[in-house]
Amino acid sequence: MGLKDDLDRYREVGEERRQDLADFIQYGDLGQSRPDEVKIPIKIVDLPEFAYDQRDMGGVGQGEDAEEGQPVGRPESQPGDGDEDGDPGEEGGDHEYYEMDPEEFAQELDEELGLDLEPKGKQVVEEKEGDFTDITRTGPSSTLDFESLFKKGLRRKLAMDFDRDYLREVLKIDGMGPASVFEWARGENIPVSKSWLEEEYDDLTSEEKTTWGSMAEMDDNVERQSTAERIRREGVDQIPFRREDERYRYPEIIEEKEKNVVVVNIRDVSGSMREKKRELVERTFTPLDWYLTGKYDNAEFVYIAHDAEAWEVDRDEFFGIRSGGGTRISSAYELAAKVLEEEYPWHEWNRYVFAAGDSENSSNDTEERVIPLMEEIPANLHAYVETQPSGNAINATHAEEVERHFEGSDNVAVAYVSSPEDVVDAIYEILSTEEVEA
Structure with a gap:
């Protein structure tokens, strides 16, 4: 076995020590990944190497004053052989990353959760040339x-x-x-x-x-x-x-339906959405974005933030922004309906509308405005994710109202996330609802 075989084996061991997908979603560092590349930490396996002590250059293979049997490397009088400050094992190991594209992520998540969502193709995006099977009387x-x-x-x-x-x-x-x-x-x-x-x-x-x-x-x-x-x-x-x-x-002209999807992510950024709640939203929405990107040929995302009013933001702002205003969830659905109607017509696009917040909403807004708007906006799936780390607040009733109204619906899912341990179950609840509908 040569050095190359050793290196290949170490790489295999590293990949085997990759963080479990469910643990990564619940506790991992999502920030290292990009929309088109998921990076899952693996524990580094140190490769064997020769170390040379640059301070001792005398002799052949030994430094000055070396004694027979003394280990090669640091002299006994130098620090580094276990006498440093700190106890062994205190430091966390370094990490490298196992990289996968969203398609692989979606496949592994299907296996992890026992799902198999089959996306639908809706838009004829181009006519492609097939085999030269058609015949004409003229040509080059x-x-x-x-x-x-x-x-x-x-x-x-x-x-x-x-x-x-x-x-x-x-x-x-x-x-x-x-x-x-x-x-x-x-x-x-x-x-x-x-x-x-x-x-x-x-x-x-x-x-x-x-x-x-x-x-x-x-x-x-x-x-x-x-x-x-x-x-x-x-x-x-x-x-x-x-x-x-x-x-x-001449080539047969084939009309190919590309599987297109637009995902509208809505997040409450009002004053009550503190850091832990925002983190739970990110842990839930980010894997959903990766999953749908991997499932569809072409995925586009719309990010809407709202307090009492709603506005579009980019992805980087979406998970970090915070406002001091009140909450009117219907403002986000009004903006979503406008964007979808103008840019993503239902006959051409698969649509997913995901909203998240702490279920606090202005009086009667859920019943009088949000639910009717959810019914009016055609979508493969509507989902609401409640994030309440400390349990339900007295006036946090939005999720319950939506769940009660749409009970038994095949395109509305409601999930409750009070800690990272709930994230994978919430993702399953959302995607399994779409799986039944598909």
């Missing part, structure tokens, strides 16, 4: 279907050709002239022209024109060959190609 010479041209020419050759030697012998029958032979040839389906017969007859001498006394005598002495037999024996010296036989290949 490079696409000429020569095989088809040759076959047509050969069929014409077989249909038009005849045994010239045999017909010359027929012309030698006493009393048979070009006109008589032409009528006989028509009856035999021999494609010969009268002019050819006349030219051949003129070339015969008087003696040759009476070579045979009858058709029967001629047949007894002359062997007749079919065109196919003659071609097999002699080959083909010329194929009668014609312009009308030319055909050109």
